[in-house]
Amino acid sequence: MKPISLPLKKLVLNQLPNLEHIWNLNPDEILSLQDLLQVSISNCQTLKSLFPISVANHLVKLHVRACATLVEIFAAADAAINGETKQFNFHCLTSLTLWELPELKYLYPGKHTLEWPMLTHLDIYHCNQLKLFKIEHHSDEFADAENQLEEIPNIENLEVVCSSFTEIFCSQGPTTDCRKVLSKLKRLHLKNLPQLNAIRLEQSWVEPLLKTLETLEVFSCPTMKILVPSTLSFSNLTSLNVGECHGLLYLFTSSTAKRLGQLKHISIRDCQAIQEIVSKEEDHESEDxxxxxxxxxxxxxxxxxxxxxVGIYSGTSKLKFPCLDQVTLKECPQLKYSYVPDLHEFKPQEQT
Known part of the structure; x- marks a missing residue:
């Protein structure tokens, strides 16, 4: 029987509580969906898997949210049962969102390799059992994320939310060319990481990120004490947003501040311990x-x-803000400096 070709490009399924299967086990005998580009599925509480591998070849966007019983994205084929390695070539996929899928364990249950060279947005939230990167040779082992980042070289937006990580970038980087890793990342968003001690941007293999990163957002990381080491230089960082990071005493040292020529926005909210924005170097001789x-x-x-x-900066170098035109100071009772718009500088407050 020749399969029926449907010119379906977008599929949206929402709030279908009794839906268990979207396709039968061998849909190619009935349907051909070679034009399917976008799939959005949410609140289908009895769904176990989404679809077979053949449906995914041309997907551009795949968004799955709040499916309580979903275990896998792609159903296992006979090859998986026989132990063969499946190759996933998502050459069109640009956006993958997996949100609140408590039973999701893997994209595909068998041994497989992943290629998604066009992926620019990867958003995974509250998928606590998910093992995204599976090693090809051992189906019961999983690779470190750092060793798989090379498979998504075009990622531009990376969000890490609600995790037990103690650091984001470990000392041991990928085994291949590090210049291909994170080389296009523009936004790094970290939120609700109660055990995070450090981001570890100083790792040598993370250097490409420092040249492309434009936005750094860090929220609710209460145990982190250092945001940016003094040795780093950001070529294109334009926005820094920090909130509820109660372990921070300052944002960056004076040497780092001198290398933030593109920074346009600084926002800091509800950081109980922070004493200043720019800290002078511990080694005073290194401060000019x-x-x-x-x-x-x-x-x-x-x-x-x-x-x-208590202040913006406690060192002796002069601070200059030639373009500063929006300043908001709220609920900072110990702040000893006020902003002078006409002079684009901060000066000590007059004692009353």
Whole structure:
């Protein structure tokens, strides 16, 4: 029987509580969906798997949310049962979202390899059992994420939310060319990581990220004490947003501040311990007192609910903000400096 070809390009399924299967076990005998580009599935509480491998070849976007019993994305084929390795070539996939799937364990239950060279958005949230990167040779073992990042070289947006990670980038990087890893990442978003001690941006294999990263957002990481090591230089960082990081005493040192020429926005909220934005170097000899610290592009500074902040910078170098035109200071009772818009600088507050 020749399969029926349907020109379906987008499939949306929402709130179908009794749906157990979207396709039967061998849909190619009935349907051919070579034009399917987008799939969005949410709130289908009895669904176990989504579809067979053949349906996924041309997908551009795959978004799955709140399916309580979903175990796998792609149903196992006979090859998986026989122990063969399946190759996934997602050459069109640009966006993958997996949200609140408590039983999801893998994309595919058998041994497989993944290729998704066009993927730019990967968003995984509350999928606590998911083992995304499976080693080809041992079906019961899984690779470290760092060793698989090379498979998504075009990723631009990376979010890590609600996890027990103690660090984001470990010391041992990928075994292949590190220049292909994170080389296009523009946004790093970290949230609700109660055990995170450090991001570890100083790892040598993470260097490509420092050249492309434009937005760094860190929220609810209460045990992290250092946001950015003093040795780092960000070529294109334009926005820094930090909130509820109660272990931080400062954002960055003076040497790092001098290498943030593209930074436009700084926002800090509800960080109980922070005392200043820029900290002077512990090694005072390394700090050039005659060299100004100039935030050439900074136009917005937002500080709110910082009960222990006493100043912007405690060192002796002069701070300059030639483009600063939006300043918000709220609930910072210990702050000893006020902003002077006409001079684009901070000066000590007059004692009353």
């Amino acid at each position: 007192e005659d060299e100004d610290i100039t935030f050439d592009q900074l136009s917005l500074l937002f500080l709110e609910s910082l009960p222990n902040i």
